[in-house]
C-alpha cells in the first residue's frame with residue numbers, strides 16, 4: 137500500500153489550501169492511502185527549546201512524514217513566498233540538532249496551492265524549490281497545480297465546486313501517486 141500525506145500551510149479555519157487538501161484526499165487511486173499532517177500547535181522555532189526536547193506537534197508531523205512514501209505541500213502564498221508558519225514547521229521538522237534522521241532525504245515531495253490572486257501560488261511554489269532541494273527531497277515535477285481565483289473555486293462550506301479545478305486536482309494526485317507507487321514498488 138502506497139502512503140501519501142498532504143500538509144496545508146495555513147492555520148486559517150476556512151483556508152482555501154486546507155479545503156484543497158480535503159478535496160484531494162478522496163482522489164487517491166486504489167492501493168494508495170492519503171491522509172493529512174498538520175502544522176497546528178507547532179511553536180516558533182527556537183534552538184534553546186529544541187535542546188530541551190522536540191515539541192510533540194513537531195514530532196507527530198515528523199513521524200507522519202517518515203511513515204509516508206510521498207508528501208504534498210499545499211502552500212498558500214504570502215508576499216510572493218511561502219507563509220512563515222509553514223516554513224517554520226518545515227524548519228522544525230528538518231532540524232537535525234537532536235541527531236534525528238533527515239525525513240526529507242530521498243522522499244517524494246510535490247507542491248500544490250491556491251490563492252485568490254491571478255497566479256495561484258506560483259512564487260510561493262518557486263520559493264519551496266530551494267528549500268526542498270536543500271533538504272535533499274525527491275521533488276516531483278511531473279505536473280504543476282497552481283489554482284488562481286480561489287474565491288470562486290469553493291462554496292461557502294469549503295467544497296471544491298469548480299469542475300476544471302477538480303479535474304486538474306484529480307490528474308495531479310493520480311500522477312503523483314503513480315510516481316510514488318512506482319518508486320516504492
Ligand SMILES: Cc1cc2nc3c(=O)[nH]c(=O)nc-3n(C[C@H](O)[C@H](O)[C@H](O)COP(=O)(O)O)c2cc1C
Pocket residue numbers: 146147148150151152153154212213214215216217250251252253254255256257
Ligand atoms: C501577509 C499576506 C501576504 C499575502 N501575499 C500574497 C501574495 O503574495 N500572493 C497571493 O497570491 N496572495 C497573497 N496573499 C493572500 C493569500 O493568498 C490569501 O490570504 C489566501 O487565502 C491564503 O491562503 P489560505 O486561504 O489557505 O489561508 C497574502 C495574504 C497575507 C495575509
